[in-house]
Amino acid sequence: MKILLMGNPNVGKSALFSRLTGTRIIASNYPGTTVEFTRGYLKLGEERAEVIDVPGTYTLEPTTKAEEVSVEMLKDGDVVIDVVDATNLERNLNLTLQLLERRVPVIVALNMWDDTRHRGINIDVAKLEELLGVPVVPTVAVTGQGIRELVDRLPEAVASQTTYSSSDERWAKVGSIVSQTQWLSHRHHTWCEVLEDVSNHPVGGAFIALLVLFATFWVIRFIGESIIGYVTDPLFGWLWTPLLMKLSLALGSGGFLHSILIGKLIGGEIDYFQSFGLLSTGLYIPFAAVLPYIVSFYLALGILEDIGYLPRLAVLMDTLMHRLGLHGYAIIPTILGLGCNVPAVMATRILESRRERFIAATLISIGVPCAALQAMIIGLVGQQGVQYVAMVYGSLFVSWVIIGFILNRAVRGFSPELLVEIPPYRLPPWRVTGEKLWLRMSGFIKEALPIVLGAVLVVNILYTLGVFDFIANIAAPIVSGLLGLPKETVVALVVGFLRKDVAVGMLAPLSLTAEQLVISSTVLAMLFPCVATFVILARELGGRDMLKATGVMIAAALIVGGLQNLIL
Amino acid sequence: MIMPEKRQLTLGQMKVGQTGTVVQVLSDLGFIGHRGSGFMRRHGPGFMRRHGPGFVQRLEALGIRPGKKVAKVSSTLFRGPVTLRVDNAEVAVGFGMANRIIVEVDTST
Numbered sequence: 001m002k003i004l005l006m007g008n009p010n011v012g013k014s015a016l017f018s019r020l021t022g023t024r025i026i027a028s029n030y031p032g033t034t035v036e037f038t039r040g041y042l043k044l045g046e047e048r049a050e051v052i053d054v055p056g057t058y059t060l061e062p063t064t065k066a067e068e069v070s071v072e073m074l075k076d077g078d079v080v081i082d083v084v085d086a087t088n089l090e091r092n093l094n095l096t097l098q099l100l101e102r103r104v105p106v107i108v109a110l111n112m113w114d115d116t117r118h119r120g121i122n123i124d125v126a127k128l129e130e131l132l133g134v135p136v137v138p139t140v141a142v143t144g145q146g147i148r149e150l151v152d153r154l155p156e157a158v159a160s161q162t163t164y165s166s167s168d169e170r171w172a173k174v175g176s177i178v179s180q181t182q183w184l185s186h187r188h189h190t191w192c193e194v195l196e197d198v199s200n201h202p203v204g205g206a207f208i209a210l211l212v213l214f215a216t217f218w219v220i221r222f223i224g225e226s227i228i229g230y231v232t233d234p235l236f237g238w239l240w241t242p243l244l245m246k247l248s249l250a251l252g253s254g255g256f257l258h259s260i261l262i263g264k265l266i267g268g269e270i271d272y273f274q275s276f277g278l279l280s281t282g283l284y285i286p287f288a289a290v291l292p293y294i295v296s297f298y299l300a301l302g303i304l305e306d307i308g309y310l311p312r313l314a315v316l317m318d319t320l321m322h323r324l325g326l327h328g329y330a331i332i333p334t335i336l337g338l339g340c341n342v343p344a345v346m347a348t349r350i351l352e353s354r355r356e357r358f359i360a361a362t363l364i365s366i367g368v369p370c371a372a373l374q375a376m377i378i379g380l381v382g383q384q385g386v387q388y389v390a391m392v393y394g395s396l397f398v399s400w401v402i403i404g405f406i407l408n409r410a411v412r413g414f415s416p417e418l419l420v421e422i423p424p425y426r427l428p429p430w431r432v433t434g435e436k437l438w439l440r441m442s443g444f445i446k447e448a449l450p451i452v453l454g455a456v457l458v459v460n461i462l463y464t465l466g467v468f469d470f471i472a473n474i475a476a477p478i479v480s481g482l483l484g485l486p487k488e489t490v491v492a493l494v495v496g497f498l499r500k501d502v503a504v505g506m507l508a509p510l511s512l513t514a515e516q517l518v519i520s521s522t523v524l525a526m527l528f529p530c531v532a533t534f535v536i537l538a539r540e541l542g543g544r545d546m547l548k549a550t551g552v553m554i555a556a557a558l559i560v561g562g563l564q565n566l567i568l
Numbered sequence: 569m570i571m572p573e574k575r576q577l578t579l580g581q582m583k584v585g586q587t588g589t590v591v592q593v594l595s596d597l598g599f600i601g602h603r604g605s606g607f608m609r610r611h612g613p614g615f616m617r618r619h620g621p622g623f624v625q626r627l628e629a630l631g632i633r634p635g636k637k638v639a640k641v642s643s644t645l646f647r648g649p650v651t652l653r654v655d656n657a658e659v660a661v662g663f664g665m666a667n668r669i670i671v672e673v674d675t676s677t
Contacts, residue, residue, distance in 0.1 A: 058626075058629035058630060059625070059629040061622075061625065061629075063622060063625070063626050063629075087656045088631075088655055088656050088657050089655075090631060090655055091629075091630065091631035091654075091655065091657065094629070094631075119656060121656070167628065171628075171633065196658075200641050200642035200651055201642060202642065202643065202644050202645050205642070205644070311660070314660075315644060315648070315649050315651065315660045316644065316648075318644070318648050318649045318660075318662070319644070319645075319646045319647070319648040327662070328649065328660075416623075416662075417623075417649075417661070417662025417663075417664055417665050418649045418660055418661065418662045419623065419626055419627070419630070419659070419660070419661050419662065419665065420659070420660050421630060421657055421658065421659050421660075422651060422658040422659065422660055423658075424658070
């Protein structure tokens with residue numbers, strides 16, 4: 001049996017999905033969190049039913065790619081759990097009635113039931129059930145309230161197949177249902193709503209945005225540095241290094257196996273940035289250099305997502321984003337890209353046109369460094385001074401703006417206007433926010449660790465075989481002539497295709513000057529996305545547009561790197 | 569007693585805090601201007617700020633349709649988006665769209 005979770009965007013389908021199936025997926029407080037369907041399983045008596053979390057949609061006449069996915073899914077569902085935001089009954093019921101016109105049995109989950117009370121909304125559930133002719137169960141997905149009853153009543157779901165001749169007729173029916181089942185009572189202004197009023201004010205909003213961005217940046221740095229300083233560095237320094245040194249002695253302080261596992265000893269010691277063995281740098285990069293920033297970044301992002309701040313940022317950024325051929329909502333994939341470019345490129349599905357998706361995905365690949373890359377840049381370039389890190393970020397940001405401006409002129413078509421629902425501010429449901437952080441952290445380890453280790457291994461083997469010297473000599477004219485870098489940096493740029501963090505790590509032994517580090521980090525960030533992003537780009541944009549995007553990336557990276565070489 | 573005066577404004581023209589009833593949402597058709605060739609067609613002002621396909625339907629799906637009570641919640645500088653409240657939801661619409669939503673404003677002063 002296939003159970004579909006359908007409903008308007010941001011009504012809590014993903015939270016309900018996690019509750020029903022025990023499969024954790026990312027749920028946030030903004031419309032468009034889910035852009036692709038996710039499967040999970042639910043035990044129903046003897047049977048194992050498939051539950052599918054479908055991207056949110058306002059109507060069954062889709063207007064974005066994410067909505068197309070939803071309508072497409074409807075064809076092979078056996079039961080639909082229509083998730084309804086109880087605080088926005090009228091608009092949500094419009095979709096419910098559209099679903100009831102189909103052949104599929106429907107049961108309604110009246111979600112966010114806890115929110116109705118303090119908003120002064122009273123709903124007669126029994127009456128609503130009678131009028132709709134399908135079961136209606138009040139639920140609170142983030143706490144689990146009502147989930148049991150929803151599952152128990154699943155077999156009662158029925159198809160009604162009432163059809164309406166026009167959307168006006170349907171709205172009229174919605175209106176009559178709402179007037180019979182819902183009444184409003186007096187309510188108090190909550191402090192969340194006071195905050196909403198301030199951040200909606202043009203000046204207050206800009207002030208809050210600056211405050212939020214500054215605080216976020218500070219929190220990410222503070223937590224990341226604290227984890228490195230108090231947890232991972234001591235762990236590696238006091239526990240791991242002595243063990244590795246023993247192993248090094250046992251291996252005879254040299255030889256093939258030594259260089260693969262431990263790598264080069266620098267002055268008789270292990271240098272986690274430079275040794276480049278599987279057990280030294282191969283473990284240090286993912287666990288000690290990158291993971292702390294993954295934790296701090298995704299903690300901050302998760303809180304911003306769950307409070308409901310991101311759509312408000314989208315409104316503020318709208319005018320700027322239009323200059324780049326996008327609209328404000330494109331800021332959400334862009335911010336996700338600061339964590340990892342893969343989900344970011346996927347998230348461009350919330351944009352309406354193909355043109356916007358192309359521009360957004362290209363800009364993310366060029367100008368938005370992922371958390372792993374940023375952590376390594378902060379770790380390595382930061383040793384030379386904060387101003388050099390600022391130069392890398394500054395170059396990337398300026399390139400992002402200028403390339404967006406050019407793409408807006410060069411790509412045919414127009415950027416549609418912003419049209420988006422702004423969710424209310426909510427306190428993050430801490431358990432859900434914590435689970436989301438855990439999900440992203442373990443996702444990073446599972447996906448990155450094998451590739452990092454693989455890359456370190458391959459790099460070591462290719463070094464021994466002398467392949468890199470060959471590549472370095474071929475590319476020498478561009479790298480040395482145009483970018484002013486020693487020809488060995490080519491190897492790092494090539495490895496960047498596998499993993500950017502490993503690639504930055506490979507710059508460490510080259511004893512580059514601060515300026516050369518700035519140039520090589522910037523070029524590394526812009527030149528190619530990593531192989532995982534490439535695969536997603538090809539899938540989301542198609543082969544031709546992916547090649548176009550790649551062309552833009554290479555050209556941009558060489559121009560910016562060349563300019564930096566001239567200026568610095 | 570002061571009679572409530574009824575007047576129609578676009579959502580873009582309304583002041584923040586004003587409420588009213590949606591009378592009409594003008595469709596996209598009038599705005600396809602700049603049919604000229606080349607640069608203006610792609611980059612003219614009509615082009616930069618056009619609405620997506622079927623925006624009347626999209627607004628309707630969001631609950632913004634004739635007869636609905638709306639309140640203007642905020643506007644942004646430089647002809648940026650306008651936020652309105654309809655029932656319990658807040659929706660941000662681009663400035664161009666806001667000027668195609670005609671509202672009969674409640675004024676009881």
